[in-house]
Amino acid sequence: AQRVTQPEKLLSVFKGAPVELKCNYSYSGSPELFWYVQYSRQRLQLLLRHISRESIKGFTADLNKGETSFHLKKPFAQEEDSAMYYCALGPSGSRLTFGEGTQLTVNP
Amino acid sequence: GAVVSQHPSRVICKSGTSVKIECRSLDFQATTMFWYRQFPKQSLMLMATSNEGSKATYEQGVEKDKFLINHASLTLSTLTVTSAHPEDSSFYICSARDFLAGTGELFFGEGSRLTVL
Numbered sequence: 144a145q146r147v148t149q150p151e152k153l154l155s156v157f158k159g160a161p162v163e164l165k166c167n168y169s170y171s172g173s174p175e176l177f178w179y180v181q182y183s184r185q186r187l188q189l190l191l192r193h194i195s196r197e198s199i200k201g202f203t204a205d206l207n208k209g210e211t212s213f214h215l216k217k218p219f220a221q222e223e224d225s226a227m228y229y230c231a232l233g234p235s236g237s238r239l240t241f242g243e244g245t246q247l248t249v250n251p
Numbered sequence: 252g253a254v255v256s257q258h259p260s261r262v263i264c265k266s267g268t269s270v271k272i273e274c275r276s277l278d279f280q281a282t283t284m285f286w287y288r289q290f291p292k293q294s295l296m297l298m299a300t301s302n303e304g305s306k307a308t309y310e311q312g313v314e315k316d317k318f319l320i321n322h323a324s325l326t327l328s329t330l331t332v333t334s335a336h337p338e339d340s341s342f343y344i345c346s347a348r349d350f351l352a353g354t355g356e357l358f359f360g361e362g363s364r365l366t367v368l
Contacts, residue, residue, distance in 0.1 A: 152292075187295075187344070187359040229294065238285065239357065241295045 145170045147232050149242035156220050157250050164215040164245045166204075166230030174232055176213040177239070178204055181227040190215075190228070200224070220249045253279045253349045257360035264335055265368055272330045272363045274301075274345035280325035281347035285357070286318075289342040301328040301345075335367045 146169040156162050168174060178190040191199045193206040193213060204215045213230060225248050233239035254277040264270050274284055282303045287295040299320055300308040307320035317339075319331040328347075332339050344362045 186361045187346075189356050192356075238297065238300060240297070243294045 145174075145232050145240045147230050147240050147242035149228075149230055149245050151245050152243065153246050153248070155248045155250060158222055159219050162217050162220040162224070162247065162249070164228050164230075164247065166213045166215065166242055168211050168213060168230075168232045170211075170232055174206070174208075176204075176206055177231045177233075178202070178213075178215050179229045179231055179241075181229070183226070187229070220247075222249045222251055225249045253277075253347075253356075253358045255281075255345060255347050255358045255360040257343075257345055257363050259363060260361060261364045261366075263366045263368065266336050267334055269331055269333045270335055270365060272332075272343055272345075272365070274328045274330070274347070274360055276326045276347045276349075276358075279347075279349040279351065281328075281349070282325060284322060284328040284345055284347045286320065286328075286330050287344040287346065289344060289362070291342075295344060303328075332365065335365070337367045340365055340367045 148167045150165050176193045179187050180190045181187045202215055202217045204213050206213050227244050227246050229244045230242040231239040256275045256277055258273045262270055284301040286298045288298050289295050297310050298313045301320045301322040303322045303325055309315045322328040342362050342364050346357045346359045348357050
């Protein structure tokens with residue numbers, strides 16, 4: 144069975160500080176991993192996916208198959224990064240399993 | 252990007268009545284749509300996969316007779332909560348994938364909040 148674990152429900156940092164949102168997964172096949180973000184009063188939207196190996200809004204995430212992790216990182220957090228972040232796992236990005244989510248608050 | 256729209260965004264109904272929620276892909280065709288349920292401060296739980304022109308595929312533990320899904324066209328899927336009860340109160344979210352775009356990105360609706368009195 145596939146499973147996604149986000150150990151931190153809440154994460155609070157100051158503006159300009161580095162931030163790391165943790166995500167661990169369990170999957171028997173070759174995983175496809177995603178980070179979705181939900182800003183206040185907005186719909187869920189894709190932030191980035193591991194196969195793209197891209198940086199979006201300063202965020203990056205590296206898939207570590209040895210540690211079965213896909214942590215989301217940003218070197219300098221901004222106040223507008225405050226949102227709910229969900230790590231998701233799924234074959235071909237369709238039938239996704241979501242983690243519990245981490246509420247990130249960036250304080251001024 | 253592509254847009255997925257849900258209607259209604261909020262609905263309040265009496266216990267025992269049925270409620271229909273629509274999910275539309277506005278500028279792309281979606282042969283497959285997904286219905287999620289989200290409880291307060293919890294994650295999204297996949298309920299079912301809606302397939303255009305065929306029966307929906309339900310996740311384990313989801314009552315198919317309780318949550319009727321119809322995907323009659325390439326741009327519309329509906330979720331009907333039958334004989335709703337207070338425990339059905341939740342936030343229901345749909346998503347769809349634009350297969351023709353080739354990006355594999357899932358687009359989400361804004362969600363529908365159901366309150367059963």
